[in-house]
Amino acid sequence: MVKRRSFIKTAGVIAAGTLLAPSHAFGNRKKKRVIILGAGLAGLTAAYRLQQLGYGVSIVESKGRLGGRVLTYRPDPEQPLTVEMGGEWIGSSHHHMRKLVEDVGLKLVDHTFQNHLLFKAEHFRPGNWDLSDKGKASLRSLVEKYNSLKPDQRILIDKTDWWRYLRNSGFESRDLDLQELMDSNEYGESIRQVSALMALGNHNNYGAKMEMDYRIEGGNQRLIDELAERIGWENIHLNQPVTRVRQNPGGVRVFTYNGTLFEADKVICALPVLAIRKIDWDPGFSDDKKEALNSLQYSRITKTAFLFKERFWRDDQFGLLSDVHAHYIYHATRGQSGTHGVLMSHSIGDNAQVLGGASEAYRIKILNQALDPLFGPVDKSLLKQSTLDWSRDPIVMGAVALYGPGQVTSVMPELKQDMHNVHFCGEHLGDWQGFMEGAVQSAYDVAEQIVI
Ligand SMILES: Cc1cc2nc3c(=O)[nH]c(=O)nc-3n(C[C@H](O)[C@H](O)[C@H](O)COP(=O)(O)OP(=O)(O)OC[C@H]3O[C@@H](n4cnc5c(N)ncnc54)[C@H](O)[C@@H]3O)c2cc1C
Known part of the structure; x- marks a missing residue:
């Protein structure tokens, strides 16, 4: 220098x-x-x-x-709890990441959840909800074809969004809505905005928990x-x-x-x-690179850590996927000792914008909207809430890159060019x-x- x-x-x-x-x-x-x-x-x-x-x-x-987007946060001045406000889950198929963690002498801990579902105002316990047998078979058969796709077939599939691809492949009503809830949680936006090729590739590699398997011990x-x-x-x-x-x-x-x-x-x-x-x-940059840089969007995710005096949800692996604003709520301090605990809400897309811009009082309303059917009002034991809306981060202005229809086979190769x-x-x-x-x-x- x-x-x-x-x-x-x-x-x-x-x-x-x-x-x-x-x-x-x-x-x-x-x-x-x-x-x-x-x-x-x-x-x-x-x-x-x-x-x-x-x-x-x-x-x-x-x-x-x-x-950058890896950000471990200690929400509690009294108890040594850690939660992730950015990158959180490490998947069983994430081999580079797992090897790196091991190389530097750190340990992974189980970070899997048992998810309830709140869907159209009805509550389903873990194990009592899933895609229909027909939906599961359709998804399996779509994914099985991924590895043998020829380059021109990949380009064609890339041009379609994941929602339409599923719909065209026979996914209907409840199955389509559930797949939207599960997959959008991952992408940070509706699957109507995600390249079908990207989603197929991910499904082809997912383990049983959609790569939501581990976290590093201590954060x-x-x-x-x-x-x-x-x-x-x-x-x-x-x-x-x-x-x-x-x-x-x-x-x-x-x-x-x-x-x-x-x-x-x-x-x-x-x-x-x-x-x-x-x-x-x-x-x-060349015009092509400029265009690629200009066209890639980032998804919107807002995480809110709600710190509670007691873990009233009792199940250490508590998770709740919902079709209300909070989208996904889970026990972020799972496996950590202490009497206090954090429920994290992970909201996406337009809902992330709502949570990110809301007052503390309104965020509690949103939390109650999701949790009330399971536990009744929960705000009495709430100690504190902390929010991070990644779409307002002045650098990333979003959470993760979102490859839309047509972009995996055009924009990504261009961005990779040195x-x-x-x-x-x-x-x-x-x-x-x-x-x-x-x-x-x-x-x-x-x-x-x-x-x-
Ligand atoms: C809410 C959220 C949830 C996520 N959940 C998961 C998950 O569960 N599992 C998972 O595996 N991944 C998850 N991710 C994704 C994961 O966090 C990212 O893939 C990863 O951290 C990105 O790393 P990066 O180094 O590519 O980019 P960044 O982490 O964005 O690093 C870029 C760095 O460049 C710096 N920078 C920017 N501009 C300049 C400049 N002009 N000069 C110098 N420096 C600059 C930034 O400050 C930053 O430190 C999540 C991300 C978010 C936001």
Whole structure:
């Protein structure tokens, strides 16, 4: 990293003594260096892997904290409870993620739930609701075909949304509504907005619990901390929003809002698309890349952690899927000792917007609307509520990337394309897109690609 007062002057940015001295001169060093934009799970994993492969790394992060959309929260000043406000479940099929957790010496704990259903004002206990036999058989037969799809068939299926694809394949009334409730919980928006190819691919890989299997003991943020320790804090630069990336024949220069300049051989960009678009890229992106960056949407998820004095729901694995605003409510402190407990509401799409913008009193009404049929009014033992509406996050402006009809086979390949010495990774480019697994796998892939 190089101190450049002249740059600061031209950029009109006040340098507050933040710049570090260079450890090497540009173009005159042996160890190859890579700058990683973004200290989310993808950026940290890419840095960790590159270091193992003998590269020097610098991570440049805009916020004052690591982890991006992995965010473990301690809601209770009295009891040491942790809940996840961002990425939560690790699936049994999430092999890269599971291996990484193991490599850094952390443990996974069971995070499965027994889900009640509240549907059209009727309450069904766990085990007493499901798709019809016909619906289950239809889904199975659709999914079985996934692996043998030819490229032109994939393109055709991609053009359809998941709701219509199910409808065209014979899904009807209650089955279609239930599938919408279950799958939209995962995507963060109605399945009418999801590419059928994306959904089919996911269903093809799902385990029994739709990859809602585990969580890291003590909180997912521990993985972030462990990665940072291994990478070395001297290689991580917080509070440094990247504003400009300039490629030269000999390497890449990265400028931050604070007036710091980083130089390296290559850059890995591990940012969500809205963040990529805010940066001034020199040379600029092709028209196709610009269009791809402009067309990918992110879904809306609002999580609200309701901290209760007592765990009146009694079942440690309590979960409730519903067709009311709260959408999915579950015991987020499952498996953690203490008398207090947290019920998390995970609402999506328009409902996420309602929860995100609501007053505390209205959120309690929404909670009661879902829980009253099971427990009666629950607000008496409520100690506190904390909400995070990801659509209001100034960086991501959403929760996870949402590939709509036609986009898996067109937008995703375009976004994956590197640009000279700039390479891309992140949740939106993973095979398990929308999951931490996707962030980790895409980071491993891009690190290997650089080495070749
Ligand atoms: C509500 C919610 C629930 C989820 N649930 C699950 C789940 O149950 N299971 C699961 O596996 N996944 C889940 N996910 C998805 C998972 O959290 C993400 O896939 C993953 O954390 C994304 O990691 P990333 O590194 O690709 O992106 P991010 O975490 O978004 O990291 C990007 C980083 O780049 C930084 N940045 C942005 N702009 C700049 C800039 N200009 N300069 C420098 N730095 C910048 C950001 O501050 C951020 O730290 C959930 C996500 C949300 C929001």
